[in-house]
Amino acid sequence: MELLTLRGVTKSFGSLDAVKELDLSVGEGCIYGLLGPNGAGKTTTIRMILDILAPDQGEITILGQANSSSVRDRVGYLPEERGLYRKMKVEPLLWFLAELKGIKKKTAKERTDYWLERFDLSDWRQKKVEELSRGMQQKLQFIATLLHSPKLIILDEPFTGLDPVNTNLVKEVMLEEKRKGASVILSTHLMEQAEKLCDQICLINEGEKVLDGSLKEIKANYGKNTVVIEYEGKANFLDDKKIVENYDDYGRYVEIHPSAGANPQMILKRAAQEVTILKFELVEPSLNEIFIQTVKKEGKWGR
């Protein structure tokens, strides 16, 4: 069953088209990356799924039903802009949020106990939110997202501001929920994270979908045509348009997409003349590179 489908969803704010004719579909038990640069329309799309904004056109179906308040009770949402009532105590706050999602008080209490334990916050249940550290507040908000056992979990930039330990914890829980059959929509502009976690992706730019599908297939389509070089020295050859279409240079590490008509051998030869090569490899392009290429092809990058 499709947990979420969007068909021809469009939203504009005055003359600005935030989302244009967007189609997407999210199946069961997967992590779905909703990817794009800042301002691409990710948050607007999510807000329409949650009926915080009404689409101008198009249709949104959740768990096979028309978008309604009761079906949205099965959706969990972690907004990018995070925060909680600062003056409320941890437990009553979680109970309140669970109750808003239609969970009975008794169940809410049990689940609160479970999650607080899981996230190592049990000692803080009687404290006010403002007494918690920033990291703890982030965990608390993540708990609030999961408390009603949602079938569809929407996480908007979930990793911003998390330390490595909590990042791991969040990842772990995401995979756990996926195994239980829930799906996670991961909205982010950080391609490295998405690349490791997502089964499926949808790239959007300027409100339009530019690419979607299974990450494995997308990568396979691009083939092993990306050159990775670890090097020492000054890599002037990177700017030779005859052999290098584009590149992503980190100073000692560079990912190169060869020009049409050039091949990896030619790049290796030129590179060997200019720098000391520590490692040379042919790989699938990174998601970041796919994204940059796709968007560049369209001739528009960011705003």
Place this chain on the structure above:
Amino acid sequence: MGKIRTVVKREYLTRVRTKGFIISTLAMPIVIGILTVAPALLMTLKSEKPKKIFIIDQTDRIFSGLKAALKDTTKGGISLYKLSKVETSPEELPEVRKELTEKVDEGEIDGYLVIPKDIFERNQAQFYARNVSNFRVNENLEGAVSKAVSLFRLSNSGLDPERVRKLVKGVNLRTFKVTGRGKEEEDTGATFMITYILVFFLYISLIIYGIMVMRGVIEEKSSRMVEVIVSAVKPFHLMAGKVLGVGGVGLTQFLIWSLMVGGLSLYGRSLVSSLAGEIGPLSLPGIPISLLFFFILYFLLGYFLYATLYAGVGAMVSSDEDAQHLQMPLVALLIIPFMLMFYVIGNPNSGLAVLFSLIPFFAPIIMFTRIVVQTPPLWQILLSLVLLGSSIGAMVWVVSKIYRVGILMYGKRPSLPELVKWFRYG
């Protein structure tokens, strides 16, 4: 609907359980009690020390009469004024005055009074003191000099002052309020006091609870909590829940206060009169049930109107500072009728009073004032209720659209064209 209940419950409980609520609820009646009883108590505490006043009587005929007329005493029966006559001739007057002025300056005496020779023709005396703002002293002196002067004039014209006093004795006007059902009740200014207190209360409550709603909205925005909530609840339900919850807090406070006042008027009379002592029977004006009903009714309607507007203001801004500016028009809307109250108490059925009592923004205060002073025709009350009710509906409609967009907007506050845009998106 279940979700509105959840929101209402949270809004209500988080506020009622705060220390601030408990303290203000308990302290308010005490503060009001002190404010109403204190002036009366203070008035009985006459100045501890007698005032030393020197009299320069150039007529040489007033001093004894003046001394007799100035009989004001303190609680303990000590004379409030200690008068001493200063003998002087007209030639020495400037010199003596200079001396006395020095004495006043040094605090040796409180002041001196100059009764000029021509006081019988020009009706003027001069009082010199460091503090001439004590109205009580001024009034007493003026009254005493006047009395002494007229006594002298009367006996000079061969009339018996005592006889004259009897002949020109004034008449007291007792006032009775005629209420519906042909009843008459003696009223010694209580109506004015009750009106003033109740209307003031209404005015303050509308502002306090309106601002409470506004701050709630701003808190949700600035803590970024709002997006989580509107992903579970319709923005309109969130707004409605907040307005209802805070309204419940207001009603709870009124209920507690009514019980306290009720208890006080049942058991507290003896306590108050023993405290008040010599003031005499301090009557706690009873408030008729019908007035309480109208108070609650107009509070609720006024509250719904203003709380909705305040919620709109909260949605438009991102910080309390921005809100300060934007809520000015609302405060103005509340101050206008409050200022008009005195006029309306005097002229409850004038065209202006009727007009203002029908305008929804002013109706809660003005119509309630009219009801307290003199029950207006039923059709006017009903019309004001209908107009008020429909404006609440209209405001809720407009504000909920702005609210829906505004709560997700951060940054600078919107211009008017932007607001119109928000309204269209909403």
